[in-house]
Amino acid sequence: MTAETQPLIKIESVYKSYDMGAEIVHALRGINLTITRGEYVAIMGPSGSGKSTLMNILGCLDTPTSGSFILNGKQVSEMDDNELADIRNQEIGFVFQTFNLLPRSTSLRNVELPMIYAGIDAEERRQIAKQALISVGLGERINHKPNELSGGQCQRVAIARALVNNPSILLADEPTGNLDTPTGDEIMLLFDKLHASGRNTIILVTHEEDIAQRARRIVRIRDGLIASDESNIPK
Amino acid sequence: MKLHQEISQSFFISLDAIYANKMRAVLTTLGIIIGVVTVSLMNMAIDGVSNSFIRSISVLGSDTLYIEKNGWLDFQLEWWKRRGRRDITLRQSRKFMELMGNQFLISPYVSHQICTVEYNSEKISGVFMEGAIAESAVINNFEFSQGRFYDNNEVEGERPVCILGNDTVEALFKHESPIGKRVKINGINYEVIGTLKERGTFMGFSMDNVIYLPITRMLNDFARHPNVGISVQIKDLTQVDELTEEIRGAMRRVRQIPPGEPDDFAINKQEVLLNTFNRVSGVIASVGLFITALSLFVGGIGVMNIMFVSVSERTKEIGLRKAIGARRRTILLQFLSESILICLIGGCIGILIACSLSPIVNHYIPASISIKTILFALVIAAFVGVISGYIPAWKAASMNPVDALRKE
Incomplete structure (x- = not known):
């Protein structure tokens, strides 16, 4: 299989259980999922469905109890702490509901952060970060700190930060959850644009139906299993 | 990274x-x-x-032993054991020097008598007087700004000559050379034959506020019953323990201590301090x-x-x-x-x-x-x-x- 036809993400019979002391909670009970490069997938499900657990595994923040997860040709399920940290740095761009920017650092410093951990030198880092901020429409705000920015602007900084290391996946967890509807729409337009460029694979984790409808494929999770997996044409 | x-x-x-x-x-x-x-x-x-x-203790010299009636650190010793000790006399020191022969530089000394020194109208008091013989200049590493130390002919002849410490010179002779001048020590005339360079302080005492006389003359004029100390310079420091024993044996003979009795003198070293x-x-x-x-x-x-x-x-x-x-x-x-x-x-x-x-x-x-x-x-x-x-x-x-x- 060549890199083009090989799936970017291949999850096979993944189980995840948590030992809660009194009982063992089975959050995922045998998930199979394949995502190819360039897809725009929404993962939906009510709370307690295992949606967050799946997102943590997709984001290499956690490893499955059993089953295999191959990301970009690499077997993630067997990795140790440091290897996971490296693969998160190289392959995953996180966008969180609460932005998670460093409050005392400027937009530029925030966007530089993943490149610091990647060991890119200062001058190059600064150039790439500046470019990334310009591309999300914040070229004028590179020296502002998060408390001087609106919610939408903070989320744009977070998206710029997620993209600077050219990750395989852009993993967004309720990216509009803390934003009002018009601002949320702007952010979703930005995702549409990123998808249209064809370079990014986007995975959107949400419980909002109209947000999920922006994606080209919707995977619904219920009780630790995939309930449905269908393609979607945005309205 | x-x-x-x-x-x-x-x-x-x-x-x-x-x-x-x-x-x-x-x-x-x-x-x-x-x-x-x-x-x-x-x-x-x-x-x-x-x-x-x-x-300040480096002035004592690591190669010099000081034989005195009491040890420097004898305050630990019971007072009655110290009180009975006889003074070391000049005669005993001479006998000791005879016994030791020429192997070391030896000088008896009498020190720390306070005196008054006058020259013309200038007068200073509280000057430390010390008596010794010619060898003492070498043992103490004296350096002279002018003149010389007394020689042993002057010691034997009980000549009224003296050497002034730096402070004494500065206090008495502001505008002239002190060499050959006559000063009055406690009212008795002495001729200045040498002056010392500045030496600093030793344990808080100035070593420049001093005046050195031949020991014989000093005993004659100021101290009829002196307590004499003997300084001995050892050249070979590796043998210091054996030499100390030899010195102790000689000193016991001089002091006529019967075998078995403890020493009634002490051999002091810089090292002890x-x-x-x-x-x-x-x-x-x-x-x-x-x-x-x-x-x-x-x-x-x-x-x-x-x-x-x-x-x-x-x-x-x-x-x-x-x-x-x-x-x-x-x-x-x-x-x-x-x-x-x-x-x-x-x-x-x-x-x-x-x-x-x-x-x-x-x-x-x-x-x-x-x-x-x-x-x-x-x-x-x-x-x-x-x-x-x-x-x-x-x-x-x-x-x-x-x-x-x-x-x-």
Whole structure:
């Protein structure tokens, strides 16, 4: 299989259980999922469905109890702490509901952060970060700190930060959850644009139906299993 | 990320974190500050005292033995054992010199009689008078600014000649050369034949406020029943123990001590003073070290506490950093460098305080803060930083990113 036809993400019979002391909670009970490069997938499900657990595994923040997860040709399920940290740095761009920017650092410093951990030198880092901020429409705000920015602007900084290391996946967890509807729409337009460029694979984790409808494929999770997996044409 | 990049990044992150909580950081370092102030002042005091002590006892010469009635440190001995001792007489010292022959430089001496010296209308009192023979100039390493020491013909002839110490010269002869002039010592005329260069102080006494006479003349004029001491210069220091025994044997013969009886004289060495001094400064150092260790321990616990607070305040930040690729070691270094930096700030403040206190200490003992002391204090502060920061930093480094991100 060549890199083009090989799936970017291949999850096979993944189980995840948590030992809660009194009982063992089975959050995922045998998930199979394949995502190819360039897809725009929404993962939906009510709370307690295992949606967050799946997102943590997709984001290499956690490893499955059993089953295999191959990301970009690499077997993630067997990795140790440091290897996971490296693969998160190289392959995953996180966008969180609460932005998670460093409050005392400027937009530029925030966007530089993943490149610091990647060991890119200062001058190059600064150039790439500046470019990334310009591309999300914040070229004028590179020296502002998060408390001087609106919610939408903070989320744009977070998206710029997620993209600077050219990750395989852009993993967004309720990216509009803390934003009002018009601002949320702007952010979703930005995702549409990123998808249209064809370079990014986007995975959107949400419980909002109209947000999920922006994606080209919707995977619904219920009780630790995939309930449905269908393609979607945005309205 | 390479280690040196991690270290420099950690440094900037910690600097920023400390700057955000300036007041807290400074208050936290209080224990460290006290510890560093104690350790530097103590170091300073010990250095100062031992420098001045060693400088002054070096006058005694490590190669010279002083035979005297009492030992320098005999205050430990019961008083009745000392009280019965006979003085050493000039005759005994002569007999001792005969017994020893020419193998050593030997000089009897009588010292520390206070006298008044006059020249024309100038008069000074409180001058120390010391009598000896010609060899004494060599044993004491005298250096002359003018003239010479008396020779042994002058000693045998009980000539009224004298050598002046530097202070005496400056007090009496402001505008003329003292050589050949007549001074009055306690009313008796003496001719000045030499003057000494400045010699400094010995254990608080000026060695320049002195006047040297031939011992014979001094006994005649001022001290009918003197207590004589004998200085013996040993050339070969490797044999000092055997030679001391030989000297002791000769002295027992001179003093006619029957076998089995204890000595009624003492052979004093510079070394004995040094040993005692080292014991005393050892006690000072251990008390100081105890105070230092205690305050650094308390300070270290304070820093550890604040580091736990810092880690738990920034749980979410730690989660984010891990999510975007910070390794365990990166987080560990970040917090470790924060605690080291806090302690180093405390160390610097402590050193500044110690520096500003040093003139006060200097008032009592000659003391100054050396680079060695500063480096020592900083190394100790950094060490406390590592010790007290390690557990909190480890806690931060081993956080699970999922849980850390979820924390509000």
